[in-house]
Amino acid sequence: MWYSVLACDYDGTVAKHGRIEPETVKALARCRDSGRKLVLVTGRELPELLDICPAISLFEWVVAENGALLYRPATRDERPLATAPPAEFVQELCKRGVAPCATGRVIVSTWEPHEETVLATIRDLGLELQVIFNKGAVMILPSGINKATGLAEALAEMEISPHNVVAVGDAENDHALLASCGASVAVANATESLKKEADLVLSKENGAGVGELIEQLLKDDLADLRARAALRRGATSDRPPPLDRGG
Numbered sequence: 001m002w003y004s005v006l007a008c009d010y011d012g013t014v015a016k017h018g019r020i021e022p023e024t025v026k027a028l029a030r031c032r033d034s035g036r037k038l039v040l041v042t043g044r045e046l047p048e049l050l051d052i053c054p055a056i057s058l059f060e061w062v063v064a065e066n067g068a069l070l071y072r073p074a075t076r077d078e079r080p081l082a083t084a085p086p087a088e089f090v091q092e093l094c095k096r097g098v099a100p101c102a103t104g105r106v107i108v109s110t111w112e113p114h115e116e117t118v119l120a121t122i123r124d125l126g127l128e129l130q131v132i133f134n135k136g137a138v139m140i141l142p143s144g145i146n147k148a149t150g151l152a153e154a155l156a157e158m159e160i161s162p163h164n165v166v167a168v169g170d171a172e173n174d175h176a177l178l179a180s181c182g183a184s185v186a187v188a189n190a191t192e193s194l195k196k197e198a199d200l201v202l203s204k205e206n207g208a209g210v211g212e213l214i215e216q217l218l219k220d221d222l223a224d225l226r227a228r229a230a231l232r233r234g235a236t237s238d239r240p241p242p243l244d245r246g247g
Contacts, residue, residue: 001221003183005160006031007151008210009169010042010049012135013187016206018052024207025055027214032058034218039063039154041147041167041177043134045104046071046078061157066132066139066173067150068106070157080105081153082142085129089140092121108140134173135191147173148180166222168202168213169194183222183229185213199229 008014040059043066062071071078084106098114115138122129132139167181170190178184186198187209202209
């Protein structure tokens with residue numbers, strides 16, 4: 001097989017309203033049983049993910065906190081991939097009325113419309129932090145950390161090239177993830193900007209879309225998509241439009 005890894009975003013992609021539907025769990029299991037590896041790549045913090053995702057054991061690796069934390073379900077080992085922002089940053093956000101303001105091992109997160117206060121606080125404290133958006137969520141991370149860098153760490157552990165990965169997502173924070181992989185796929189409910197960048201746009205939403213992708217993957221290893229994705233990686237301009245399955 002060429003595509004030996006399926007990398008999935010969580011919310012809005014493999015999960016709907018925070019949960020993975022039973023049929024999607026079955027599809028993921030079929031993909032794993034085919035000899036492929038599953039990697040979950042999410043902006044969520046690990047404790048809440050463990051609480052809402054009983055199927056997490058299906059995944060070889062979990063990239064949490066939008067690329068800042070690596071977790072292996074089989075061993076329960078976790079490894080931060082960056083240094084958390086200083087405590088004074090979170091304290092200052094609270095002083096300026098940013099609420100809710102959640103902290104993980106590395107990530108700091110809140111919601112719109114607090115992004116202007118967040119950016120002002122980063123500027124005033126002279127910090128090298130970046131702000132990433134995800135359908136209303138505002139995530140603050142060390143510069144250079146994203147889903148692509150987190151996935152790269154997981155792939156290094158598995159000794160697998162990103163060219164052998166198909167990634168699927170739905171939102172703003174999935175651009176780097178999809179761009180870093182051999183094939184990029186957007187579910188039908190994805191943002192229009194992500195659909196424009198994807199090699200394939202699925203006809204179904206959320207987990208049903210992931211199931212649709214898995215069926216195609218198991219059928220012929222995405223043979224039609226492979227050549228198209230290779231053209232995208234080699235092209236410098238005028239990349240062709242994505243294959244649209246009705247999304």
